Amino acid sequence: MYKNTNCGDITLDRAGDFVIVAGWVSRRRDHGNLIFIDLRDRSGILQVVFNPKISEESHNLSEKLRNEWVIQVSGTISKRKEGAENDDLKTGQIELNAKELKILSPSKTPPFEVIDDLNIDELTRLKYRFLDLRRPKMQNLLKLRHNVTHEIWNYLSDKDFIQVETPILIKSTPEGARDYVVPSRLHPGQFYALPQSPQQLKQILMVSGIEKYFQIAHCFRDEDLRADRQPEHTQLDLEMSYVHKKDVIELVEGLFISIVEKIVPSAKFNKPFLHISYEESMERFGTDKPDTRYGLELRTISEIVTNIGINVFDSVIGNGGIARSIVLPGCGEYTRKQTDELINFSKLSGGKGLVFIGLDKNIQSLDNIQDDQYRSSLKKFLSVDIVKNIYNFTGAKPGDLVLIVADQAKVVNNVLSAIRTRMGKELNLFDNNEFNFVWVDDFPLFEWDDLESKWVPAHHVFSSPKEEDLIYLEKDPAKIKAELYDLVCNGYELGSGSIRIHDRDIQTRVFNVIGYQKEDIDTRFGHLLRSFDYGAPPHGGMGLGLDRLVMLLGGQDNIREVIAFPKTQTASDPLFDSPSNIDSNQLRELGISFTDLD
RNA sequence: GGUCCCGUGGUGUAGCGGCCUAACACGCCUCCCUGUCAAGGAGGAGAUCGGCAGUUCGAAUCUGCUCGGGAUCGCCA
Missing domain, CATH: 2.40.50.140 (Nucleic acid-binding proteins)
Structure with missing residues (x-):
């Protein structure tokens, strides 16, 4: 040494x-x-x-x-x-x-100092990632990631799980995300796909009798990047035989509690985790991945604001839309600039705008509001009585700002949950050292795709419908709830899972709803379905995003910080300078030539 | 595919039509210095302002396009 x-x-x-x-x-x-x-x-x-x-x-x-x-x-x-x-x-x-x-x-003069207190362009950091990773902060994040993975291995091994590696070169199946694709030399013109997740492989492992499987698995999706999305990410992938939803949830909850308690002992978190249905989550927070560290809950106020002579509301609601509200405590005296900023923000997330009502903070009680004590974008239509009504119904107090958005439900929820997330931060409503885990379940099995005019699976095609909803499978797919569950933390979806369908008959009926033809089913899922013909145990599991978990535990706001060699927003790697051209000989060997696409 | 923000010595910023032959801090180089720890002192080198085209007597500064980075909507079963 x-x-x-x-x-x-x-x-x-x-x-x-x-x-x-x-x-x-x-x-x-x-x-x-x-x-x-x-x-x-x-x-x-x-x-x-x-x-x-x-x-x-x-x-x-x-x-x-x-x-x-x-x-x-x-x-x-x-x-x-x-x-x-x-x-x-x-x-x-x-x-x-x-x-x-x-x-x-010896070393050349480095392009930046290897210190924690660094404020430079991320591109330079990525170009010199080897220097960037020398910084104590980055070393700690990589160590944190290792500790989490280590605990996963220990915890699951103790629970009799077996780690099984699954192939990176598999078969492209056209549904879901866009595949990353690899040309085959031995089969010119044919391609492998990189797995979007080992979903079908792990289900086959259940049919193979593994009973309890896990893997720290690389998953690849050729979709646009975000702060919390990379083209390749790592999942804790697990699957269990002979289990009900409750068993998977208990196991994962135990694992996550163990991870947080052992690895970030200073963290505050809720034990046991919260449980909330999809429907309740949409109703209260306008999203299926709510940040439950603070309130700011939404209320539907269509009835209060219709038929009081306000055209915007009457027409939207007459067209099947709804009006919902959020109350921002202590923001009642926002300036014109601040409310304009909120209106502008609502447009960025797809809304047409919003109505605000701000009430002075020095009002003794809602009963004696004067006309000059509130401001609103709809002031001339809003009588004192209506304002009183709205404040009473939403639970707002003097000094609070009420925001109302009226549109189709999806838009309203998008806008208000975006505002909720933003204001939670702006109003300092949570503690950065707090982790609030919540299970969201009872998701619908199908969603209606407006563009294609057809039912699509809300999660994936193998998720089991709830037994009591099977009767609606042909009559009313919208009514069917699935044995589906997501784990959410601080507004991030950490993972989702389901009890799978292990019955060929039910699987076929689900395929029928989505409109898959027999041939499609055979080429896309034949391998899995064939295995189901030979005695498939009931099974279920989850896929959990390791990058996001480590990001949260490490107090970061993008997953690049917890990935040793991440990619930029255009999916390139400034260190290796990938992707890159390849040798013409390589292309020839693969039987690939290019045509001008435009 | 859309929207928004950013791009000035190695790094971070200032300058936003002529005062810019581009300023400041850190870093770098040379010399001095035995108790510093973001050491200190003296001196010095280093950018034509992401690229291209245009407007103008004159462009880092205005306009268009383009490239790169970031945020976000769409997308992500």
Whole structure:
């Protein structure tokens, strides 16, 4: 070994010890005859002192040292001089008196300093990701990710789960997300697809008798990127035989509690997790992935605001729309600029606008509001009585701002939940160290696709309908609820799962609703369905986003921070400069040529 | 595919029609310095303002296109 001690681990009790350390020069403080080096390795920072009285040769050599040079130093640990201690440093009570210095690898001047307090363009960080990852913050995030994965392995192994690897080269199935595709050399003109998830493979593993399976699985989806979406992401994928919904939920909840308690002991979180149905979630929060750390719940107020002479509301609601509200506490005296900003924001998330009513904070009771004590975008249509009504119904108080959006339900919910998320942040309604886990269940099995005029699966085709809803399968698909459950935390969907269909007859009836023809079914799902013909145990499971979980636990707001080598928004990698052209010989071998697409 | 924000020495910013032969901080280089820890002091090098085209007597500054990064809607069973 080039070292026998880690820099950051050395404490006062090692005083007098002779040690060998190695690492990067993090900082250099040259006092002429005395040179201080902050030496950094994974464990932390150690102050090394080069003193000509101890070694003239090492001192001379140390004058050459610059940031990010890799060096090896040996010498004696000593307690620092009185008054020279540094309490900000774990090793601040001691220092290494360098006897021998060896330069293992010099460095160019780095494009940015390897420090936590860094404010630079992300592109530069990604180009020099090897330097970026040296920063203690990034080291900690990678360690956090490892700790989470480690706990998953331990916890699930203890529960008799077996980790099974599944292939990365599988078959393209056209539904779902866009596939990443790999040409086959041995079968010119044919392609593999990278898995969007190991869904069908793990179901086959259940038919194979694995009973309890898990995998830290890479999943690939060729769709547009977001702060919480990369083209390849990692899932904790798991599946269990002979289980009901309740069993999967209990297992995953136990695992997540264990992860949070062991790995982020300082975190505040709710135990047991909340449970809420899809319908209730939409009703209260306007989304199926609610941030339940704070209130700001939505209310439907169609009845209060119709037939009071306001055209906007009457016509929208007459056309099958609804009016819903959100109350922003303490925002009743928002300026014109602030309310304009909210209206503008509502348009960004698809709304046509919103109506606000702001009430002065110094009103004693709602009973004696004066005309000059409230402002509204619809002031001339809103009598004092209607304002009173709205405030009473929504539970708003003097000093609060009521926002109303009227449109088709989907738009209303989109707009208001976006406003809710934004205002939760802006009004500081939650604690950053808090994690609020909630199970959302009773999802509909199908959704109506307006564009294609057909039913599509809300989750995927293998999710089981609730037994009591089977009677609606042919008559009224909208009514069917599924054995589906999502795990949501702080407004992020961490994962979703379901009890699967293991009965061929029910599976066929579901395919019929979606309108799949027999041939489609055979080419897309034949392999799985064939396995079901030979005794398929009832089974169910989940896929859980590891990147998002680590992001949340690490207090980050995008998953690139917890992925060693992430891609940019255009799915390229600035470090490797991928994707790239390939050799024409490679293309020829694959039988691929290009046509001009435009 | 749409909308919005950003692009000035290595890094982060300022400058937003002539005062810019582009400013400041950090970093970098040279020299001085034995107790610093974002060391200090003195001096110095370094950008034609993402690219292209246009408007103008004159463009970092205005316009168009384009490239790159980010946020977001669509998309993501």
